[in-house]
Amino acid sequence: ELKVEQNPLFLSMQEGKNYTIYCNYSTTSDRLYWYRQDPGKSLESLFVLLSNGAVKQEGRLMASLDTKARLSTLHITAAVHDLSATYFCAVVRALNSGYALNFGKGTSLLVTP
């Protein structure tokens, strides 16, 4: 069974600070996704990581994937209030003739002045 673990689950950080969210998964997978969810809203795709060593950056967020360690990180640089949201990582798992995403429990991020 594929398990996806994120930590921390809750994060309160000051504006301007840096921090990293971790996503570990239990079985082999070569693709991983990061999503953002604002309160009461749907999930929005942030990053698609398709191979070992993949690194993607968008603004103050950078995501990386190490398939050998089964680890992805989402690094926040100089946080701003607009980044307050819940962040999910999701790993692909095989189904009968198809695929689905297994999600971590999410990291709820609050950026304070």
Add this chain to the structure above:
Amino acid sequence: IAGITQAPTSQILAAGRRMTLRCTQDMRHNAMYWYRQDLGLGLRLIHYSNTAGTTGKGEVPDGYSVSRANTDDFPLTLASAVPSQTSVYFCASTPGGVNTEAFFGQGTRLTVV
């Protein structure tokens, strides 16, 4: 409309009643999914469909059924609702095959009383 549309956006339902959550996509995606989101548990897969005419069970299928008569529609039915089915339900789709990036509807907030 571009994307995935869910209906209703919210509903209060008496226990024991039957309810169908609707999901329609216009992206011609092959694969569709139903997830439920509960606080502290992340998103869990209820049912999926790799292509029109086929469906499969996810992690938490009990009490739910789905059908996939065509590419665009993937309704989720609760035959006899129970309070533990109170949740936010998200429909998602992917192009299918090796492209597993999921796109989500806006969600249906269901309360069973």
